[in-house]
Amino acid sequence: MKISTKGRYGLTIMIELARKFGEGPTSLKVIARENDLSEHYLEQLAAPLRNAGLIRSIRGAYGGYVLAKDPKEITSGDIIRVLEGPITPVEGIEDEEPAKQALWIRIRDAVKDVLDTTTLDDLVHYGDDEPRESYMFYI
Structure with a gap:
């Protein structure tokens, strides 16, 4: 299973909002600037996260986004499923032989x-x- 930029950047948005949890809204412009990402792309990712109830948007001059729940209540799986779909290493495993299916x-x-x-x-x-x-990971 390969996580695309949707999942990676969506996780970045959520981590940044978790870092600022309880401090008020954070704009995607700030998140984009601090992480050297496209603000336009982050805006596209915010919509499904908002629709899934993971973030809330706050309007106004000092608006932005906040987490809809405590950071301890949102898993990385919640985020990845919203942005990437079901977690599956291979499509059509039901057609595989039992040993491969089990793997x-x-x-x-x-x-x-x-x-x-x-x-x-x-x-x-x-x-x-x-x-x-x-805690560096090498493959």
Whole structure:
């Protein structure tokens, strides 16, 4: 399973809003500037996140977006499903032989477990108590 820029940038929006949780709305312009991303693209991603009830928009001169729930209540799986669709490593696993089917299901379940047990709060505070090098991932 490959997460596209939709999922990656959507996660960036949500992490930034989680960092500022309780401080009032944050504009996508600020998030785009701080992360060197396209504001227009972030606007396209905000709509499905808002429709899913993960963020709320606040209008006005000091408007922007806020999380609709506490960062501890929103998982990375919630975000990825909204932006990427169902979590599946392969399409059409029902047509595979049983051994392959079992492998694809195990992979899917492992990915779902990681996504569904990792909250925005976890991501905001990841590595707070350890040096950055200790949580780098290499494949």
